[in-house]
Amino acid sequence: MTTPHPHQPTNDARRKLAKPTLAMLPRIADSLSFLYLDLVRIQQDDTGVRAEVATARGQETVYLPTAALSCVLLGPGTSITARALTTFARHGTTVLVTGSGGVRCYAATLPDSLSTTWLERQARTWSNDTQRTAVATAMYEKRFGTGTAPAGTSLAQLRGMEGQRVKAHYRLLAQQHRIGRFRRTYDPAAWDSQDPVNLTLSAANTCLYGIVHAAILALGCSPALGFVHSGNQQAFIYDIADLYKAQLTIPLAFSLHASTNPEAAARRSFRDGLRLFRLLPRIVADIQDLLAPDTQHTTPDLDEELVDLWDPVTGPIPGGTNHASSTGAPT
Structure with missing residues (x-):
């Protein structure tokens, strides 16, 4: 049996050094956008998480920046240990299991959330019809621009205004890129037969959904409690993603109409555009502004918190404390 050199760390020591602390992890607003992987094996070693990729030159190893990724999309042919x-979950990285090219999300992990503050605020607002209507209206107004919708406009009228706005946007971009008449279609069963603009738009939207999903989970909110959309586990994701499509994915799709590989081009161009758009901090700020419009917010840091106890009279009280002295001995 060999004895390790006194200055050489053991396997246990390397694992402890590699394990992140809360202070080491970046805030969600500072994270990178997303990483799409397929036909790889992902596993953990003493150094970090690595992807084993089979290439023409043989097996190659690529280490992944797990602590700085907000979202990882695992395509077909991917296996993970x-x-x-566990490392992805500990770093707060959302892992999505998707179809080819990141199209359609089949499953997603839920990283540990350190606080339920925003989830409780979301649930209270969602369960109150008046407040839910106010948030839905504010979402439409964020798309239109402040002051565009007259006061007292109903949700049905706002839906009609949104439909006309999107149609006009499609028509303008089609004219700019000399594409001719364009009609938005999405048929997962006929994915490869779509025209390049629809194909690119669907692929870019899937990446956008993944990033929005990651930001929602990082805040501790529920992806299922939507205000405009309803009846789907990703309803709130669709709500928030719709705020950015007209600025991000729709123009991108038309600009790549002549690409020979529109799906791959969409992911690369979308990732580059996010650096300029600074989408993650904007998502966080928009969600906070929608759920608590009259409150000043800061981007949440990863601060460790104990679980509170609920009391119907006083509200939350500190957990991790023996309350026998305040309740008295049982009779």
Whole structure:
């Protein structure tokens, strides 16, 4: 049996050094956008999480910046070990299982959320019809621009205004790129037969949904409690993603109409555009502004919190404390 050199760390020591602390992890607003992987094996070693990629030159290893990724999309042919998946969850990285090219989301992990503050605020607002209507209206107004919708406009009228706005946007971009008449269609069963603009738009929207999903989970909100959309586990994701499509994914799709590989081009161009758009901090700020419009907010840091206890009279009280002295001994 060999004895390790006194200055050489053991496997246990390397694992402890590699394990992140809360202070080491970046805020969601500072994270990178997303990473799409397919036909790889992802596993954890003593150094970090690595992807084993089979290339013409043989097997190659690529280490992944797990602590700086907000979202990882796992495409077909991907396998991942339990240890690697645990590391993603510990870093707060959302892992989505998708179809080819990141199209359609089949499953997603839920990283640990350190606070339920925003989830409780979301649930209270969602369950009150008056407040839910106010948030839905504010979402439409964010798309139109402040002051565009007259006061007292109903949700049905706002839906009609939104439909006309999107149609006009499609028509303008089609004219600019000399495409001719364009009609938005999405048929997962006939994915490869779509025209390049629809194909690019669907691929870019899937990436956008993944990033929005990651930001929602990082705040501790529920992706299912939507205000405009309803009846789907991703309803709130669709709500928030719709705020940015007209500025991000729709113009991108038309600009790539002549691409020979529109799906791959969409992911690369979308990622580059996010650096300029600074989407993650904007998503966080928009969600906070929608759920608490009259409150000043800061981007949440990863601060460790104990679980509180609920009391119907006083509200939340500190957990991790023996309350026997305040309740008295049982009779």
